[in-house]
Amino acid sequence: MVSELHSHAARLDGLDLTTLAAARSGETLDACGWHIDLARQKLDAEADAALLEFAAERKISDGISRMFSGAHVNVSEDRAVMHWALRVPPEKATGPAEDVQASLEPVMAFAEKVRDAKVLRGIETVLHIGIGGSDLGPRLLYDAFSQTHLGAIDVRFASNIDPMDLERALDGIDPATTLVIGISKSFSTEETKYNLDRARDWLKKSLGDKWSSHLAIVTANPDKANEWLGIQSDQLFGMADSIGGRFSLWSAGSLSCVIAFGSDWFKALLSGAHAMDEHFRTEDLKTNIPVRLALIDYWNMTLRGVESEMVLAYSNALRLLPSYLQQLLLESNGKQVSPDGTAIPARSIVAHWGGEGSIGQHSFHQWLHQGTSNLAAEFIIATIKGSEPKGTASLIAHALAQSEVLANGYRDDDIAKEEPGLTPEIAKQKVLPGGKPSMIFACRDFTPETLGALIAMYEHRVFVGGMLWGVNSFDQWGVERGKKQAGEIREALVEGKPCADPITQGLVTYFS
Incomplete structure (x- = not known):
């Protein structure tokens, strides 16, 4: 053929x-x-x-x-691909889709409580910290509707490990009126962890013991997130293994946008996607x-x-x-x-x-x-x-x-x-x-x-x-290799360990 x-x-x-x-x-x-x-x-x-x-x-x-x-x-990862299940109307979800779809209930409930000032009174800004799909998807959604769905809560984004990115996002905002949301499926992504560490310090410095109530986490690794927080947080939201990062905007990963625009807006977004799912599933x-x-x-x-x-x-x-x-x-x-x-x-x-x-x-x-x-x-x-x-x-x-x-x-x-x-x-x-x-x-x-x-x-x-x-559209081994190599080079920069590659070693020497 x-x-x-x-x-x-x-x-x-x-x-x-x-x-x-x-x-x-x-x-x-x-x-x-x-x-x-x-x-x-x-x-x-x-x-x-x-x-x-x-x-x-x-x-x-x-x-x-x-x-x-x-x-x-x-x-290659022996997983189902279930991002579509997040878009199924709750009353129509069955089988494995039911559990995936149900993960959105606490997300929308929490978002409405924040919007109604039933938790964290006086929140004016959400600081969204993530990278890759955990950043690009919600950033697209917020930018698309920030003019037509104006609300009292602003959303700022930080994704880059360059320190200036977070500094720009923090500029002019008050920790007392800010909710920080960290998005990391594995809770091990270096860029997100670095920015979360700095944001946590920023909250602690200003809010003291109240800092943790101003931080929410979305992850598929709750144990690791709670260990990092030092508490058992009730502001922790799950992300299923079957939801890839670049397909995660339908999940709790868009919590910041649900807070900004409301659960009805999010349900409309999901409804449109579900209509396309049905077209794709049933059309000749x-x-x-x-x-x-x-x-x-x-x-x-x-x-x-x-x-x-x-x-x-x-x-x-x-x-x-x-x-x-x-x-x-x-x-x-x-x-x-x-x-x-x-x-x-x-x-x-x-x-x-x-x-x-x-x-x-x-x-x-x-x-x-x-x-x-x-x-x-x-x-x-x-x-x-x-x-x-x-x-x-x-x-x-x-x-x-x-x-x-x-x-x-x-x-x-x-x-x-x-x-x-x-x-x-x-x-x-x-x-x-x-x-x-x-x-x-x-x-x-x-x-x-x-x-x-x-x-x-x-x-x-x-x-x-x-x-x-003839490829698997749902893995990303090239990305994983780059992360590992960056970790080794960082050790060379910070701890003075030698690099195997002579060109890299020369550049490490230049920056040291």
């Missing part, structure tokens, strides 16, 4: 994208408040059919069923949004040699989405070995990055249009009801224009017609080759529900992509 796909890719490679897209006009999918236009891809009906056959060959439907049944699809592969998007990823990245894909968020509320997706997509599928230890037959996911529209148009869009790299893009246009109409219209126009020009370019005959009299040298410099594929994700009513659906869609797209590439 793969060889047939390569034949289709070669057949279509020399064809004009504008012509292909015109033939695919109307190739759209709709679900959960999102309208997705797939027309501007180097695909035709035959290639689409072959991709769907490939999905069937890779038993994508079986994989979906296995995940939602609680099977251990995270094979041909109209299944995560499946179709993952197939396009495989087509572009593995078969067509796309080197980089941009996520271009034409929504200020989603300005942090590209950073969030970098971790979700690249930590999940940035691998070259299958779960049985053998090399995968072709490259997997490529570089993912992006920015906020229309800001990016004044920096890296020059490279998008006239650079020499083989790339693809996706434009996410999300508008908020009641937004200033002139600005919203301009935002939409800019997004649609960028997608159109990426595909159609600006060619010699266009230039001659629109700008007669240019010198040949200038005219050639204005040529935009076009031929670069993109997709449009459009939402006319951006809400917690539609953001929940969007994030869940990307999560499922990751899972299907892993099955297509």
Whole structure:
């Protein structure tokens, strides 16, 4: 089947994208408040059919069923993958999903008590300490709704081990009106522990014996957390082993946002994600949004040699989405070995990055249009009801224009017609080759529900992509190795132990 796909890719490679897209006009999918236009891809009906056959060959439907049944699809760590269970309505949760879903009850109850000043009277600020998924997810959620869901409680974030990051977060806030929330699944992550140590000292210095009531912990290792606290805390919230860090925003890991916006807001977010779960679980592969998007990823990245894909968020509320997706997509599928230890037959996911529209148009869009790299893009246009109409219209126009020009370019005959009299040298410099594929994700009513659906869609797209590439999307051995090596080098810096690598040793000497 793969060889047939390569034949289709070669057949279509020399064809004009504008012509292909015109033939695919109307190739759209709709679900959960999102309208997705797939027309501007180097695909035709035959290639689409072959991709769907490939999905069937890779038993994508079986994989979906296995995940939602609680099977251990995270094979290398021998775990189920249960983040979806956090989104199941409590009255519908059964079997293993029931216990996972029930873990949210104390989270929402505590959040409402803080909001109602029934505990910790006078809380004005939540300081959220975590890293990776424990930071990027809640940071995205807070940034997305901090303007439309204004409340009395502010949230600040600290994730970097650089001391300045926490110093910035603490600047101008009062320990007496602050709740510190630490998020660490293992309760051993160096960056989070370092910042928590400093935050604990900050609380103790000002609050004395009352410091512990101003600190809450979310972890899958409560014994270790209580040992660190020195008490048996009743402000300790669990995180199941089956919830990976980059999928943890649906869990107690978003406690800070639940406090900021309320449990009804969080339930709406979960409801939107659950709607996408049901779409993914029940929809035919041909109209299944995560499946179709993952197939396009495989087509572009593995078969067509796309080197980089941009996520271009034409929504200020989603300005942090590209950073969030970098971790979700690249930590999940940035691998070259299958779960049985053998090399995968072709490259997997490529570089993912992006920015906020229309800001990016004044920096890296020059490279998008006239650079020499083989790339693809996706434009996410999300508008908020009641937004200033002139600005919203301009935002939409800019997004649609960028997608159109990426595909159609600006060619010699266009230039001659629109700008007669240019010198040949200038005219050639204005040529935009076009031929670069993109997709449009459009939402006319951006809400917690539609953001929940969007994030869940990307999560499922990751899972299907892993099955297509033959990798386990739920482990991260590359990250683990980097942590271990950093620990050894830290010992060299602090204790003077020698480094085995001579280049590292030279740099350690420089900093010592």
